[in-house]
Amino acid sequence: MAFDRISILGVGLMGGSVGLACKRIASNSRIIGYTRRAEELKLAIELGAIDEGISDPAAAVAGADLVILCTPVGFFDKMMSTIGPALKPDAIVTDVGSTKRRVAALAAQLLPKHVRFVGSHPMCGSEKHGVVHARADLYDDALCIITHDDSSDPSAQDQVEQFWKSLKMRTVRMTPELHDQLTADVSHLPHAVAAALVRLQTSQSLQLAAGGFADTTRIAAGDAVLWRDILLENRDNLRAGIVRLQADLQQLLEHLDADNAAAVQQWLQSAVDVRLGFRKSATQ
């Protein structure tokens, strides 16, 4: 591990799992954890996710070579303002937030010029939360998106990418703008739709729910505060996705009204083909 001292801000499911994954590769890095609740910090140490817990964010980043923001994205502005003065020169700051345009803008605005920010979005997680659910293998084989723009330091990008690779992740680089557009389609829109599908049920219809419903709506149990911030930050791309979804469902209804069995079948089959292809490539 290239970093002697790593600070994890927010030691919940994601942050705790980063700590456990670092420990697993027997790195010499010292892992410092910060989180608001004292008992969560204590538990993180007991579980072996961090070496040391510090209940003040600024103190927790002092001397750190790598700082990883793992709090909900809604706290990023406060967190960056707080830690800014305490960061050492050339420290690298990254995050695990699910949206990337705003965090890049906040970093440019709130972090000192002498530190280097690179955005990260590990595409994994769980509907569970809290360090008690942290797992050393949470990141294994999952994809980490590294976001960069013209101002990103190439060496910092390389080091952050290497860090996630050392935790067994695959990586890809793109701009924050493209990240937010693609994740709206593949993650944020499915979340909003799953929640809406749950919301329109009644106790009577839920009695008939089976495995299909359970799968389709599993993500709707995800933390409401976390997802509130994601949807607020990516609302423009979410809106674009909802518009396209509605237009496509309208298309289906038109085929149904026209009793056009061939068109309905083709509408469905195109989804079957893509979904079967996705399953195959995802398990390779």
Place this chain on the structure above:
Amino acid sequence: MAFDRISILGVGLMGGSVGLACKRIASNSRIIGYTRRAEELKLAIELGAIDEGISDPAAAVAGADLVILCTPVGFFDKMMSTIGPALKPDAIVTDVGSTKRRVAALAAQLLPKHVRFVGSHPMCGSEKHGVVHARADLYDDALCIITHDDSSDPSAQDQVEQFWKSLKMRTVRMTPELHDQLTADVSHLPHAVAAALVRLQTSQSLQLAAGGFADTTRIAAGDAVLWRDILLENRDNLRAGIVRLQADLQQLLEHLDADNAAAVQQWLQSAVDVRLGFRKSATQ
């Protein structure tokens, strides 16, 4: 088992699993299978799903005490017309179709008056199809909806209910109208939405897809012909569900536009609460 001779029309995943489940309880019933493709019939015998395969539907139901329609619902009219003259007096006919109003209407119109029809909808299945994926435990602990109307014979209802219970299913009775309304919300709408979510992806966005997307869209890989018929038959209830879904997503967008974090969080939290409650009750 109260039936000496059971005919399964359509020996695929559902029909084959009925046969395997009947065999498992060591019943004395003789199981006759019909399916269009000769190799599928041969495979069903090899797998032990049926005792005898007959490639003509009318011949396959001769002498049967219980006939179970397991073909896609789109074939029910042709199947009922074909078998009608061959059914013995007082034979009970049921089905495993996913919509229930149309099959009840078809039965009233196409089956002879001397046979007794009771609708069934076992709420289980798989996105896989074919007898090769049939499983003796497919129906275990799942819910079977028995549909009845004023013309349904009470004794036949009881016998059909008892049949599914003997295959370890839980049962509930309701009218075909209520069935179609509730299943649109809990099954048909989620299927259409999952397919639409797949259809709006690009190869670029799919590269970022993770476990959440996989779960949410798993059912979109389901057989397109089967689902074509379901959606065509239940289009009115599906439309009502799509309208409610769109209105609720619109509500979310309004909260987002108003930057109303509390309202967004509450919108999400109500789904979390219902979904966690469902998970708990579903695993009890």
